[in-house]
Amino acid sequence: MDFALSDSQRTLRKTIMSFAREQIAPGASERDATGVWDQELWDSIGKLGVLGIPIPEKYGGLGADAVTTMVALEALGEGGMDTGLCVSIGAHMVLVEVPLWLFGTDSQKQHYLPRLCSGSQIGAFALTEPEAGSDAASLRTSMRQEAEHFVLNGAKTFITNAPRADVLIAFATRDRKLGAEGISSFVVEKGTPGFRVGRTLAKMGNHSTPTGEVFFDDCIVAKTAMLGGDGRGFTDVAATAMVWERAILFAGVLGVLQGTMQMVLEYASQRRQFNRRIADFQMVKSKLADMSVQIHAARLLSYHAAWCLDQGAMANFYASVSKLFTTETAIGVLQNAMEIYGGYGYMKDYPIERIYREMAITPVGGGTSSIHRLIIAHQLLEDFRAGAD
Numbered sequence: 001m002d003f004a005l006s007d008s009q010r011t012l013r014k015t016i017m018s019f020a021r022e023q024i025a026p027g028a029s030e031r032d033a034t035g036v037w038d039q040e041l042w043d044s045i046g047k048l049g050v051l052g053i054p055i056p057e058k059y060g061g062l063g064a065d066a067v068t069t070m071v072a073l074e075a076l077g078e079g080g081m082d083t084g085l086c087v088s089i090g091a092h093m094v095l096v097e098v099p100l101w102l103f104g105t106d107s108q109k110q111h112y113l114p115r116l117c118s119g120s121q122i123g124a125f126a127l128t129e130p131e132a133g134s135d136a137a138s139l140r141t142s143m144r145q146e147a148e149h150f151v152l153n154g155a156k157t158f159i160t161n162a163p164r165a166d167v168l169i170a171f172a173t174r175d176r177k178l179g180a181e182g183i184s185s186f187v188v189e190k191g192t193p194g195f196r197v198g199r200t201l202a203k204m205g206n207h208s209t210p211t212g213e214v215f216f217d218d219c220i221v222a223k224t225a226m227l228g229g230d231g232r233g234f235t236d237v238a239a240t241a242m243v244w245e246r247a248i249l250f251a252g253v254l255g256v257l258q259g260t261m262q263m264v265l266e267y268a269s270q271r272r273q274f275n276r277r278i279a280d281f282q283m284v285k286s287k288l289a290d291m292s293v294q295i296h297a298a299r300l301l302s303y304h305a306a307w308c309l310d311q312g313a314m315a316n317f318y319a320s321v322s323k324l325f326t327t328e329t330a331i332g333v334l335q336n337a338m339e340i341y342g343g344y345g346y347m348k349d350y351p352i353e354r355i356y357r358e359m360a361i362t363p364v365g366g367g368t369s370s371i372h373r374l375i376i377a378h379q380l381l382e383d384f385r386a387g388a389d
């Protein structure tokens with residue numbers, strides 16, 4: 001077992017960290033305050049090659065494995081300290097590019113992937129509906145097949161990047177009675193007749209990632225827009241995308257947590273009370289130690305989940321384990337950080353307040369903690385019963 005990064009992974013991490021420190025971090029507070037999408041920044045991240053890291057070079061990506069993709073996204077989070085931007089990039093990459101790469105036809109891959117990898121087009125993944133969140137397979141958006149095309153009708157909500165997206169992967173059912181097996185997925189482009197972007201939703205945090213609604217009103221999509229085969233939209237396309245999401249997307253969160261740790265060490269070493277640095281108090285030290293151990297454990301679980309994706313082994317189970325632990329850790333780490341900063345942590349003059357708000361949603365997006373506990377326990381019991389048989 002080798003925990004060391006390779007030379008090329010180290011170089012990638014260094015390059016992305018220094019880019020993120022120079023280009024992303026300085027504007028993070030302002031993007032939070034204004035909620036304005038920074039297209040120039042997105043374009044420069046595209047130029048750096050980060051957006052297409054796991055996608056094969058022939059489609060405009062870097063052809064990296066999942067572990068290396070994790071290294072890159074973690075560096076982006078740690079250097080940039082902007083969780084929202086990491087979410088936008090993660091959704092674009094693991095929820096749109098990856099399913100297109102793994103399930104797309106040659107022409108879909110050739111058409112969409114180079115644009116997505118360069119960042120000239122932005123992707124979104126439209127699964128969740130107002131009445132179908134955790135129970136995503138109960139979705140109501142319908143698909144009707146006609147001679148030359150499909151007709152989609154329905155509404156999606158909470159869709160990351162929707163307000164800016166050029167390309168969406170949208171999920172619709174032929175017949176709700178068929179459950180997950182009735183669901184197909186489609187690549188829908190902005191401007192398609194009957195496709196409409198709704199409100200940009202006002203959120204508690206992560207203002208640098210736009211989240212919105214989309215509507216399909218007799219939306220006509222070509223037969224060639226189907227992704228992954230009839231009835232395979234949920235069982236193959238969404239299921240795979242969600243494993244990648246759980247294993248990889250939260251790498252940015254991990255990076256932000258590590259950056260937070262550095263900020264807290266610095267603050268605790270400077271702030272004085274009772275004539276001493278607060279870092280000298282044992283109870284502050286205890287918090288620092290807990291934060292560090294939690295982050296380290298989350299990193300190990302996350303890298304292991306990414307490694308499982310590369311090996312094609314038990315990725316579903318370990319992606320849930322790592323998502324659950326990393327996001328719940330994020331809340332605990334930020335709570336400790338806030339306490340160490342004292343009242344200043346609650347003020348907008350310091351970044352802890354913003355990062356806390358950004359982290360608050362992480363145990364919900366990408367499947368709630370309860371759903372991941374269910375997935376983990378279900379697998380454990382299934383394995384146990386299989387072993388007992």
Ligand SMILES: Cc1cc2nc3c(=O)[nH]c(=O)nc-3n(C[C@H](O)[C@H](O)[C@H](O)COP(=O)(O)OP(=O)(O)OC[C@H]3O[C@@H](n4cnc5c(N)ncnc54)[C@H](O)[C@@H]3O)c2cc1C
Nearest residue numbers: 125126127128133134158159160364365366367368370371
């Ligand atoms: C900022 C943000 C970005 C998002 N981006 C996207 C995106 O890009 N694409 C997309 O498709 N979706 C996206 N989502 C949707 C996200 O995946 C859902 O919010 C999430 O899956 C939970 O669904 P819900 O919000 O409808 O909550 P609900 O499913 O209504 O859950 C409410 C509560 O009930 C609990 N619960 C539900 N079912 C069970 C059960 N069986 N057992 C125990 N407890 C249960 C949940 O754990 C939760 O505590 C995003 C959400 C947010 C907030």
